[in-house]
Amino acid sequence: MASSSSSVDMDPDVARRLFEEGATLVLLGVPQGTEFGIDCKSWQVGPRFRGVKMIPPGLHFLNYCSVNAPSCGGEIGPKTGHFLTLKPREILLGNWDPKEEALDFSASKNEEEVSRIRATLRELDPYLGPYPYEVMRKWVSLTDRLSEEMANNLQPLSGRICAFADVVPEVEFRHTKDRAEQPRNDTACQSMREGLDRLPRMKQREGTEVRFSVIPEKTYPPGATPAEITKCSMDLSYALETVLEKNHKQQPLNLLGELQFAFVCFLIGNVYEGFEHWKSLLTLLCRSEEAMRKHKELYLGLIAVLYHQLGEIPPDFFVDIVSQNNFLTSTLQDFFQFASGPSVDGTLRKRAEKFKAHLTKKFRWDFDADLDDCAPVVVELPEGVTVD
Template structure:
């Protein structure tokens, strides 16, 4: 097996051709990370150098000012496609208590570039030993996909940002009266129904994940056809590919990888939910194993890397929560065993099943409770 440690030739190449991310005025004691690697910033931290060109995920959790509570629990990040020899300069905005959303002005960037030799000693080297692992987890993420999925504001936060509920009593009264007119009830009854504030996400802050179709069958389907479609997710998968990934169907794998990184590193629960939905959709698409065999070959390889990178403590939650992963994969392997997909796909899929059984002791032969016959007492 080849070592992931960086050799002198690679180091020289990255020093010359790699990208640089400069971050000015980051509060000392904050967390800063790129891909699989994170650090607590010291007084001289100015960024990272020798970044391999390509897609990377930068994230941070800022330490509050002296006398303020530490808000390091909130992690913010963003994906960026770094170009060869690119120098990106951002600055910490004390008024926002956040990183500036845009690169610094061209004049400021030129000043930094002119002082790069002096700045070099304050830049940490990209930890190349984890780079191959990162590549395996982002192989289907493109710059175009990032433009489609990342929030309009450009930042991905671990805590959902909501608009503050209105505090003006008159606004609340008018809202209740409006709802009462819509529901044909009295304002007082409506207030009782609406005790909890109706929180709305701050516009532009949500990840723009693909919406999963709710209808599992085409319009005009007969009752018999609806029954057949309800047992197979292929119609839903094809609908997503046609509407969102018609130019490149592997984009759906990129979205699964994007969601995986956002929940694994970005700590975004909504991303975990999207990852589960898309994995479940793929595993339940029986007929698609024949029409998209090449897509599922890549799907298996992608899952192989993802399963091995989930932290052990989090992994327990994923498997035990309604037995999601084992039940979902069991459906996938059963569809392969039924003769769907070409020979190479079936061989790879069943080898993957055997590997999971050996490594994690998962049982894919016992019928899940959801599928077991219901016993009715007489």
């Protein structure tokens, strides 16, 4: 790695323990200049790079993006990431696939190959960069609710999380006859709509989709009355309970792990879908008044998760994305309003008050301002339902 020296000196006992118990990533063939990172730190790969050593056992997020040679413009490609769970003294072997511009870990299943690497580990040592231990506390704070099982269940079946979706045509035109029946592109389009209609319809390649929980489009139960629809549109508890029942029935607090997974995918992996899902989950949680009274531990955990997440986002980030349509401040304003209710658990209410004061001081957000949209909530009525 280029310039991999840490600004924080590691305690000798910690260094010794990591040297003895830490896992090792042996990564062969990674092109020089590749942007490479693990957890919350990244580097540019140098000519001697062969991997990372002294990695604390547990869950980690490996990420990288290829870089063209300076003669080709030096452009940086889209980022690819892998959630990996490493055991003590484990050796994980990855080979660079130049065609895919990604790491292939299939060699790790070859015990003979791994044994060969283990036997030559001493010779490899000078080419292995040490894990950036100074980011470990930050990484744990961002993933303490995310288990190995959850990460495996959420990440794509391919094992790769890509910043740009891998898409293929919905219909493969393998025969000349099939292609002939499609709209011709040799004449000028009369409108933008016509041009878009001529493009083949695309879908994400099977196995590359992040497997997030599905957020219900309708926030109310089937057969709901207009009054129930209005209630469920203002208090999203029904929709939240639907997500918990379908995806996290045994452990509702696992929803916080999914929130962390989505946040890491966006913050470190540059996956915009992760940001959108983080927003959707946060909206569900913050605007569910009834659920707040029922799931005390879930909401105490939410405050802790958000405390660390918002502490890691650069201040100018809010100007560009989070403050778009005032999403975060208005969502948290609803959360603090519901959390201050008399029927909310006292511990949760006090913790929410402290969190509100912290955010007000750090970001100078005003959560006590009057809500902008005092107009009635416009809701979608089921087919056949009319309001006289």
